[in-house]
Amino acid sequence: MRRIGIIGVGEIGKAIVEGLLSGGGASPEVFLSPRGARVAGELSERFEDVQVCADNQEVVDRSELVVIAVRRQDHHEALAGLKVDDDKTVVSLMAGVAIDDVRRTLATGAPIVRAIPLPAVRERRSVTVTCPSHPAVDALFEHLGGAMSVADENAFNVFSALTGTLTAHYAYLATLTSWATRHGIAPDVADQYVRCLFQNVGRSLNDESRPLHQLAAVHETPQGNNERIRTTWFDPANAAALGEALDGLLADLK
Incomplete structure (x- = not known):
């Protein structure tokens, strides 16, 4: 994926950007939502391939792969009204929000993958659990330290609980x-x-x-x-x- 968007630029969103752009070699273009404006602005100053968009819809429109990294209690508000074409790929980092819930909120037929990246992705040293397996998403997290795909959301939730320790x-x-x-x-x-x-x-x-x-x-x-x-x-x-x-x-x- 050459164009990656991130909606919700908190600690994990920041770590993903740093992992993607700090290791040298070819880098993707990264489009950030204005949510988390201070962090987004800092990243755009540090990395020439990072741009802060006017709103979440612009993030979606300019990206091939869209990472949703907002808190689960905020996701309806943050995602309401977004138009996500079916040729996009959506990666949800929201713990406790099922794929069906994300699909209903976005009203999209695009592939939706859940993932649990940890802060060590900034150093490309963290294995990220994904569900279900998707070639583009797994390739993204392999680049950030490794991907571990599980077949169903029940197993995914067990791994999500483990991160709570x-x-x-x-x-x-x-x-x-x-x-x-x-x-x-x-x-x-x-x-x-x-x-x-x-x-x-x-x-x-x-x-x-x-x-x-x-x-x-x-x-x-x-x-x-x-x-x-x-x-x-x-x-x-x-x-x-x-x-x-x-x-x-x-x-x-x-």
């Missing part, structure tokens, strides 16, 4: 830092050590020869420190509570 992970790390600070460690030193500790965990995830439960096992010794925290804090009740939270989120996404 990201900030809980950051909060967990912040809690560790706060605990160390309460025990006399300087905040910047605690922050540095916790970051280093879990960056190493991240690198170990590159070992795809072993499933995650085996990676956990090889990082602890019987009756050692890691086993103690895992079994006393992340106990069956804690694990069940996490599962219940994910079940509730999944029900809402459906």
Whole structure:
């Protein structure tokens, strides 16, 4: 696709633009909606292939592939009245908004694909789940780090729920830092050590020869420190509570 439009230029929209245009080589033309004017304006100043359009209809008209990245509670207002010809391709990044809902709102026969890009697409290091598979959309996200297509929206919603755990992970790390600070460690030193500790965990995830439960096992010794925290804090009740939270989120996404 040589002409890509983005309606809703928030963090993910910005990351897609940066991933598309920061890596060198041939770049597509990118057309941005005025929604998120500050970010859109900044991107148009940084990249010569980026243009901010007057309205959402102009984004659609000038693009071959249209990415919709507005919040789900705003999508009826943002998309109402848009005319999308059947030869366009629509990519919806809206969690909890089914393809049929998007199609009714846009009243179009164009292909509609759902996707879950993460901020790391700006570095072309994030695998993006798509549904259903579409050659142009999968090629776009392969360029941004990889595409993982699933056949139906039930499976897609499970992956969408999993992404809802990201900030809980950051909060967990912040809690560790706060605990160390309460025990006399300087905040910047605690922050540095916790970051280093879990960056190493991240690198170990590159070992795809072993499933995650085996990676956990090889990082602890019987009756050692890691086993103690895992079994006393992340106990069956804690694990069940996490599962219940994910079940509730999944029900809402459906």
